[in-house]
Structure formats: structure tokens, C-alpha cells
Amino acid sequence: MRPQAPTPRLEVDLEKIRHNAAALVQSLASRNIAVIGVTKATLGCPAVARALVEGGVAGLGDSRMQNLRRLAAGGVDADTTLIRSPMPSQVDLVVAGADTSVNTEIDVLRMLSSAARRAGRTHRVVLMVELGDLREGVMPEDLDEMVRVVIGLPNLLLEGIGTNLACQNGVIPSRLNMDQLSTLVDEVETTTGVGLSRVSGGNSANLPWALGSSDIGRVNELRLGESILLGRQPLDRRPIEGLHTDAFRLIAEVIESKVKPSHPTGAVGRTAFGARHVISGEGNARRLVVAIGRQDVDHEGLVPIGDAAIIGASSDHMILTSPSDDVLVGSEVSFEPDYSALLRAMTSPFVDVVIKPGPRLRCRDRLRSNG
Numbered sequence: 001m002r003p004q005a006p007t008p009r010l011e012v013d014l015e016k017i018r019h020n021a022a023a024l025v026q027s028l029a030s031r032n033i034a035v036i037g038v039t040k041a042t043l044g045c046p047a048v049a050r051a052l053v054e055g056g057v058a059g060l061g062d063s064r065m066q067n068l069r070r071l072a073a074g075g076v077d078a079d080t081t082l083i084r085s086p087m088p089s090q091v092d093l094v095v096a097g098a099d100t101s102v103n104t105e106i107d108v109l110r111m112l113s114s115a116a117r118r119a120g121r122t123h124r125v126v127l128m129v130e131l132g133d134l135r136e137g138v139m140p141e142d143l144d145e146m147v148r149v150v151i152g153l154p155n156l157l158l159e160g161i162g163t164n165l166a167c168q169n170g171v172i173p174s175r176l177n178m179d180q181l182s183t184l185v186d187e188v189e190t191t192t193g194v195g196l197s198r199v200s201g202g203n204s205a206n207l208p209w210a211l212g213s214s215d216i217g218r219v220n221e222l223r224l225g226e227s228i229l230l231g232r233q234p235l236d237r238r239p240i241e242g243l244h245t246d247a248f249r250l251i252a253e254v255i256e257s258k259v260k261p262s263h264p265t266g267a268v269g270r271t272a273f274g275a276r277h278v279i280s281g282e283g284n285a286r287r288l289v290v291a292i293g294r295q296d297v298d299h300e301g302l303v304p305i306g307d308a309a310i311i312g313a314s315s316d317h318m319i320l321t322s323p324s325d326d327v328l329v330g331s332e333v334s335f336e337p338d339y340s341a342l343l344r345a346m347t348s349p350f351v352d353v354v355i356k357p358g359p360r361l362r363c364r365d366r367l368r369s370n371g
């Protein structure tokens with residue numbers, strides 16, 4: 001058999017990621033905003049994290065302790081922030097494996113304080129405040145009280161305040177809510193007498209505000225994942241000027257290529273995944289079955305490179321139509337993933353992650369070997 005790259009595979013171009021990180025670090029530096037590179041979509045891939053560090057990020061953030069530990073085990077030397085509020089069951093892990101964590105619950109902070117004391121360490125804390133997107137965050141009117149409690153807890157150091165918009169309800173970071181954050185920071189400093197060095201304004205959705213507004217107030221940090229990795233604005237998916245949008249490419253293999261009718265035959269009910277069948281086109285057309293499915297990827301977040309179009313997917317099969325007749329069994333089809341597709345492909349044990357350059361760089365252990 002001819003030697004072949006494994007499929008499905010996710011090809012990762014580290015140089016493009018480094019370039020994207022450096023470009024965003026540079027344009028935000030002109031606004032005095034530091035960048036935390038968020039690695040969760042890559043499951044804390046050390047090779048990707050190193051590219052972010054080379055691009056000049058001030059620190060790394062991930063939502064899961066397993067990923068932060070993977071970074072440490074991979075020898076990545078960077079300041080780390082756990083960007084999801086710690087699970088009470090993990091406070092000891094958090095204190096051991098993250099320099100800072102974001103927090104919203106007094107009980108968790110008390111547990112972190114005890115864990116830090118047990119470990120003989122100081123753990124740093126950023127309090128997240130709710131500014132309307134209704135995911136994590138202390139209500140603004142409760143922030144003052146929370147700050148007072150945290151500064152009284154041994155072995156915790158309050159670094160600053162953060163917020164997160166856009167992720168749950170699509171609330172757009174704007175002059176209004178970002179000014180509210182800055183005002184809160186000023187007020188808390190005045191009433192408690194504590195200095196807040198870190199004001200973490202949000203994620204990739206904050207970029208239009210950060211680069212476009214005349215006054216960014218007290219915000220001095222953004223936590224960026226999608227914009228660095230995919231080179232796009234999350235709010236409208238538009239490419240960011242000067243950034244690569246193709247640092248990741250998903251490649252899957254054709255296992256069937258046949259001309260078939262465009263309409264199913266027989267009485268039609270709901271499909272395996274609940275959706276109704278979508279009819280595409282008339283007459284006969286070439287359909288490709290590709291060996292990848294919902295277990296590996298969010299197919300709705302894939303854009304095929306070339307002239308094939310995705311019709312749908314079940315657990316292990318993805319169906320495309322192809323206008324050209326020369327797509328044979330065994331040929332490869334490539335796709336550009338969006339954030340959701342990237343996240344799922346990275347997480348699937350069936351998808352090989354192929355890092356370029358360098359055969360020795362690995363993202364994670366593979367389910368199977370291809371030797």
C-alpha cells in the first residue's frame with residue numbers, strides 16, 4: 001500500500017497561528033491591552049500554545065485544568081489563568097496548576113483559600129462581573145462585598161476584575177458595557193482601597209470595540225481564542241484584516257462516490273438526529289460519502305474547499321454533492337472549520353492532529369496508531 005497521511009486529520013499551521021497572535025498582540029499593544037491566548041479549542045495543545053507565546057501573548061488561558069496541565073507537561077512556560085470558575089471538587093488541582101483563576105462564588109473562593117494555604121502558595125484571583133450576557137459573573141451591586149471578602153481571605157491575591165460577553169446571549173461589547181466595567185473598577189478601588197491591576201474586558205468579540213473606540217477606559221487585557229486561531233471576528237465571522245483564516249484544515253476521505261437520485265425513496269420520517277430530510281436539487285447527482293461524522297465534527301461549521309457542498313451528516317458519515325465526476329473513492333476532501341467544528345474535531349479521538357512544521361510536535365495522544 002502507498003504510504004498515506006492518516007484521515008480524518010486536522011492540519012495545524014503553527015506559523016500562521018504565531019503570525020495571527022503577533023498581529024493582534026501588536027495592534028492591541030497600541031491600546032495598552034495585553035493578550036491572554038486561549039487554548040481551549042486545541043485542548044491545551046503545547047505546540048499551539050508555544051506559537052501563541054512566540055507571538056507575544058502575556059499569558060495563556062484555558063477553561064479546563066486538564067488542558068492547563070497538558071501545557072505544563074509539554075514544557076510551555078507561561079503565566080496561566082483558568083478562565084472558567086473552578087469546580088469545588090478541583091480546588092487543590094487549581095491551586096497547583098493555575099497561577100490565576102476567574103471566580104464568581106464566595107464558597108469557591110473560601111475553598112481556594114484553604115487549598116492555597118494547604119499547598120503553601122498564593123493563588124491569584126480575577127472576579128468576573130455580570131454585564132448582561134447572563135453567563136458567569138457576580139451581579140455588579142454585589143461586587144463590592146465580594147471584593148472585601150476576597151481581600152480578607154489568606155493566600156489569595158485579588159488581581160482584578162473581568163467580564164465575558166457575547167458567548168451566551170450574543171451581547172455585543174460596546175462603549176456602554178465596557179464603560180460600565182471601568183466605572184465598577186474605579187468604584188471598587190475607591191470604596192475598598194485595593195488596587196486592581198488586571199481588567200480583563202472579554203474575548204474575541206471585544207476586538208471591534210477595542211480597536212475602534214476612542215477610549216478603552218480601564219480595560220488592559222483581552223482573552224483571545226477564536227480570533228487568533230481562525231483569524232475571524234466571532235460576531236459576524238468576517239476575516240480580520242492581515243490575519244490567516246486557514247491555520248486549521250480538516251481533511252476526510254471519500255468512501256463512496258456514486259450518482260444517485262436527489263430525492264429519497266419511500267415514506268420519510270425523522271432522521272437519526274431528529275432533523276427532517278433536506279432535499280437538494282433535482283434529478284440525479286453525484287453524492288460523496290465521506291468517513292467523518294457528528295462524533296468528530298460539527299458539520300454545520302465546515303466550509304468545503306473546492307466545489308463540493310455538504311448535504312448533511314450522521315454519526316460516522318458525511319454526505320456531499322459534487323458537480324465534478326472525478327472525485328474517486330480514496331480521494332481526500334478538505335474543509336475550513338469554524339470554532340465549533342474546530343473544537344469538536346480537536347476533541348474527537350478519531351481525528352489525527354497533524355502539526356506543521358515538525359513531525360515530533362504532538363497535540364495529544366491518538367486513539368489509534370498509523371504505523
Ligand SMILES: *Cc1c(COP(=O)(O)O)cnc(C)c1O
Nearest residue numbers: 038083164203204223224225226
Ligand atoms: C472561551 C473563552 C474566551 C475566549 O473566547 P474567544 O471567542 O475564543 O476569543 C475568553 N474568555 C472566556 C471566559 C472564555 O470562556
